[in-house]
Amino acid sequence: MSPLLALCTAAFMGILTEALPAGVLPEMARDLSVSESAMGQALTIYAIATGLSAIPMSTTTSTWRRKVLLLTAVITFAIANTVTAISSSYVLTMGFRLVAGVAAAVIWAELVGYARRLAPVHLQGRAIAITMAGIPLALSLGIPLGTFLGGLFGWRLTFGLVTLVSVLLVGWIWVSVPDAPGQQREHREPILQALRLPGVVAVLFVVASYVLAHNILYTYIATFLDEYRMGDSRDVVLLVFGIASMVSIFITGALVDRKLRFLTIASTLLFIVATGMLALLAGSPAMVYVAMVLWGLGWGGVATFLQTAVTDAGGDRGQALLVTTWNSFMAGGGAVGGILLNIFGPTSFPWSVLLLLVPVLLVVVAARAHAFPAKRPGTL
Secondary structure (H helix, E strand, C coil), X not given: CHHHHHHHHHHHHXXXXXXXXXXXXXXXXXXCCCCHHHHCHHXXXXXXXXXXXXXXXXXXXXXXXXXXXXXXHHHHHHHHHHHHHHCCCXXXXXXXXXXXXXXXXXXXXXXXXXXXXXXXXXXXXXXXXXXXXXXXXHHHHXXXXXXXXXXXXXXXXXXXXXXXXXXXXXXXXXXXXXXCXXXXXXXXXXXXXXXXXXXXXXXXHHHHHHHHHHHHHHHCHHHHHHHCCCHHHHHHHXXXXXXXXXXXXXXXXXXXXXXXXXXXXXXXXXXXXXXXXXXXXXXXXXXXXXXXXXXHHHXXXXXXXXXXXXXXXXXXXXXXXXXXXXXXXXXXXXXXXXXXXXXXXXXXXXXXXXHHHHHHHHHHHHCCCCCCCCCCCCCC
């Protein structure tokens, strides 16, 4: 269990490093003398770097020992967050956000493969769920705590604490995570050929649309809450969202090996209902909290069941494509959200998200043969 928990912590660090600016966006923008939409691109550039570097990094480092590669990525997180904590330059900060994004590409490409190697076939989904629990844990505890500490002591201290966690994680991985050899060059298969495999394109479409929708809203959640005079409550709002996400990841871990299709449909429907509430009822704080619960329940297990689906359909090559797609459209969420903010204002976010989620639901329902089958291949 210790190796899986170390991998879970690596996932936690990946999301915490990526999403922490969303919780302290106004403060970072003020200190670095830029607009909030410009500061929101701190998430965008991180995600762009992850998306664009995932396939090249997978190819370039395929022969490396896996443990060395994982340790290198976590050390890079520590360096990037240290620079962010002390930098007074927007350009320098963004440069090291890019570096951290490249490290994240390595993390996401490695975690699922490690988790699958540590479990038998019929429990691989559960192993992935344990590993990916770091994502909602970062959202439920890491981001709200970082937002709270940022309000008390400043956002720079928060990034310094993230560096400390990274250093501790290096030691944990070194002690507990087993090593594995890289691939021999002659045994590597072209990653892009996985697009020809049945089900892979459908899963990637769902990833792209769902992640774009989520990040349009999540990147600018502080700005959205300010519009409805709930800015002072954003740490609590994020905590509610994160706790619901944790509930979702536990449900997903219990069901993903048997109910992957059901989970994907239910997740999409929950997000649709939550977004509709934010579009129509955000003037009521109580309805905002209800919407955040539904959104968290829909979002928490997404990484687990979409990574399980794409790996079932396309193997490790499918996983590399997912990392590229996920982070490219995560970056798109920050960029598109910034455009919507500047042109239409924050009230446009939920309506835009709804337009993206309807096609997701249609594709998931239709792709029952290979992408989202009722029964996973290799399970009883």
